[in-house]
Amino acid sequence: MSGSETVKRTTLRSQIAEALRDEVIAGRLPAGRQFTVKEIAEQYGVSATPVREALLDLCSQGLLEVELHRSYRVREFSYADFRDMIEARTLIVEGMFRLPHSPGGVGGPPITERALAAATPQALASVRRRAEEAGRAALAGDLDILIGYDLRFWREMAGLVGNPYISGFLDRVRVQSWVFTVPLLRRLGDLRGRLWHGHSELVEAVACRDVARAQQIIAAYNQHSLALIDGLTRQTDHGSTT
Numbered sequence: 001m002s003g004s005e006t007v008k009r010t011t012l013r014s015q016i017a018e019a020l021r022d023e024v025i026a027g028r029l030p031a032g033r034q035f036t037v038k039e040i041a042e043q044y045g046v047s048a049t050p051v052r053e054a055l056l057d058l059c060s061q062g063l064l065e066v067e068l069h070r071s072y073r074v075r076e077f078s079y080a081d082f083r084d085m086i087e088a089r090t091l092i093v094e095g096m097f098r099l100p101h102s103p104g105g106v107g108g109p110p111i112t113e114r115a116l117a118a119a120t121p122q123a124l125a126s127v128r129r130r131a132e133e134a135g136r137a138a139l140a141g142d143l144d145i146l147i148g149y150d151l152r153f154w155r156e157m158a159g160l161v162g163n164p165y166i167s168g169f170l171d172r173v174r175v176q177s178w179v180f181t182v183p184l185l186r187r188l189g190d191l192r193g194r195l196w197h198g199h200s201e202l203v204e205a206v207a208c209r210d211v212a213r214a215q216q217i218i219a220a221y222n223q224h225s226l227a228l229i230d231g232l233t234r235q236t237d238h239g240s241t242t
Helices: 003-026 037-044 048-060 079-100 112-117 121-140 143-159 164-186 199-207 211-240
Strands: 066-069 071-076
Touching: 003 037, 003 048, 003 164, 048 066, 048 143, 048 211, 079 164, 121 143, 121 199, 121 211, 143 164, 143 199, 164 211, 199 211
Parallel strands: none
Antiparallel strands: 066 071
């Protein structure tokens, strides 16, 4: 295989993985849905190899599970999983605000202080734009638009740290959070005023190096998310038993 063919296949693999991930997040490939490599290959009009590689990528991200080595299934998350996701993403974000950056956890300024000191005005301006876009979508109750802007916002926010592992871990958990919550949120119908929209407030707290305020915003965000999803989960459980 030539170098150009390898690049083409790698690009195709990434494009398919991204497209399928968007389908899973949006709920168009719902939890528990099973499919085969052949089915996806025919849907996208491509060969089986990049599809198989893309599906394995999504398995590694925790979004799909292999079924008897022949098919794949969209992973089903529980409310207990969601609570664990909230805890995990909180630890990651709070760590960005307060942990020393040197190995062993001793010495040096907090990661956020170091990152913002090195961040370019363009990077901070971009995070602010993402925050404004996400906030507007949340206030309008436009879930589909919010998901994209929210994920980009957190990627750019974590990107200020300059550590790809932190960015990658946070993105993985946030994607899984959306996969669980989107089907529940769609049942509300009108989402205006129901979704968290404190992105800009958080950016300004971080930009001012106000760690305490940033932590307060994150705590309030988590309480909001848990209360909303807990209520929807209870409604679903009640409906299934009546």
